[in-house]
Amino acid sequence: EVQLLESGGGLVQPAGSLRLSCAASGFSFTSYALTWVRQAPGKGLECVSSLGGNGVTTYYADSVKGRFTISRDDSKNTLYLQMNSLRLEDTAVYYCAKVGTTGVWDWGQGTLVTVSS
Amino acid sequence: DIQMTQSPSSLSASVGDRVTITCRASQTIGRHLSWYQQKPGKAPKLLIYAASSLQSGVPSRFSGSGSGTDFTLTISSLQPEDSATYYCQQTYSSPMCSFGQGTKLEIK
Numbered sequence: 738e739v740q741l742l743e744s745g746g747g748l749v750q751p752a753g754s755l756r757l758s759c760a761a762s763g764f765s766f767t768s769y770a771l772t773w774v775r776q777a778p779g780k781g782l783e784c785v786s787s788l789g790g791n792g793v794t795t796y797y798a799d800s801v802k803g804r805f806t807i808s809r810d811d812s813k814n815t816l817y818l819q820m821n822s823l824r825l826e827d828t829a830v831y832y833c834a835k836v837g838t839t840g841v842w843d844w845g846q847g848t849l850v851t852v853s854s
Numbered sequence: 855d856i857q858m859t860q861s862p863s864s865l866s867a868s869v870g871d872r873v874t875i876t877c878r879a880s881q882t883i884g885r886h887l888s889w890y891q892q893k894p895g896k897a898p899k900l901l902i903y904a905a906s907s908l909q910s911g912v913p914s915r916f917s918g919s920g921s922g923t924d925f926t927l928t929i930s931s932l933q934p935e936d937s938a939t940y941y942c943q944q945t946y947s948s949p950m951c952s953f954g955q956g957t958k959l960e961i962k
Contacts, residue, residue: 770948772951781956782943782953784950788949789949796949796950798950832897832898836945837903839903839904840886840903840945841903842943844897844898844900
């Protein structure tokens with residue numbers, strides 16, 4: 738069974754930094770792309786950043802480009818999202834998702850990031 | 855970037871009704887389209903993938919159709935537990951993606 742467990746969310750001040758983690762199990766971690774999706778309070782879903790299965794190719798939404806960095810640690814089966822220069826509009830629940838080759842995505846339960854002074 | 859437009863943004867229907875939600879892509883995406891159901895405080899739940907494939911465990915009253923730019927999610931006989939927000943997602947640009955703005959479904 739695929740399991741994805743996000744952690745690292747919390748309250749941070751504007752311009753601050755935070756690192757999210759997503760611990761994965763139940764599948765071959767290095768064989769799949771992984772994506773961070775966020776949802777601001779009362780709003781829709783936004784794909785924020787992806788890491789290819791090769792662990793090298795990265796993708797970022799324009800809204801976070803230059804501020805967020807996605808990476809993974811294969812020895813820990815863990816995906817990360819380093820978030821710098823945080824803004825009020827980055828407040829959201831952040832989900833990690835395993836990108837299935839057939840279109841089936843598996844999701845974690847999310848971690849809440851609140852950017853506020 | 856591929857933009858996804860969902861309609862309606864909200865609707866109200868009665869138990870037993872047939873409900874249809876539509877999703878349009880700004881460019882052709884083949885059949886790379888998924889539908890999700892989301893209830894408050896919960897992660898999105900996959901209902902349909904590859905435009906018309908029913909995810910395991912999802913009731914058969916849910917169905918999807920379409921290809922290219924126009925897609926439809928249909929609930930054949932609405933149940934009280936179907937009250938939720940529904941999103942379409944294009945995975946043509948996978949591993950990145952984009953979502954429709956959501957359709958909030960209320961049971962009368």
